[in-house]
Amino acid sequence: MKKPLLSERLNFRIDKESFDAFEDKVKAFGGSRSVFFRDMVLNNKTQVIERKKTTDNTKQALYLLNKSSNNINQLARAANIANQTGKISDNIYSSFLAELENQSQLLRALLDHVS
Numbered sequence: 001m002k003k004p005l006l007s008e009r010l011n012f013r014i015d016k017e018s019f020d021a022f023e024d025k026v027k028a029f030g031g032s033r034s035v036f037f038r039d040m041v042l043n044n045k046t047q048v049i050e051r052k053k054t055t056d057n058t059k060q061a062l063y064l065l066n067k068s069s070n071n072i073n074q075l076a077r078a079a080n081i082a083n084q085t086g087k088i089s090d091n092i093y094s095s096f097l098a099e100l101e102n103q104s105q106l107l108r109a110l111l112d113h114v115s
Helices: 016-029 033-042 056-084 090-114
Strands: none
Touching: 016 033, 056 090
């Protein structure tokens, strides 16, 4: 029986830690990366988890979260400069940073909720 022509190519990127784990699995499998990947995907040896559909409301919330986190970074930078130049006291600076951290945690919680 003639082997099928493997004409289509798939490419993807992963971080170093994931790559090392992938390589360990390929070595344990005993074949090439390509054979391993085809076997896992085509023989349903993977667990596919469907991502949530991104709604317009979710997109809007993510946009606003992005803008808010950018504003928090700008405020933190301005407070740092003001503290370094002596325009605000260390006490005010510390309480300001604590409040920014609180706002950041609230935004993270909201992000977990919408994504």
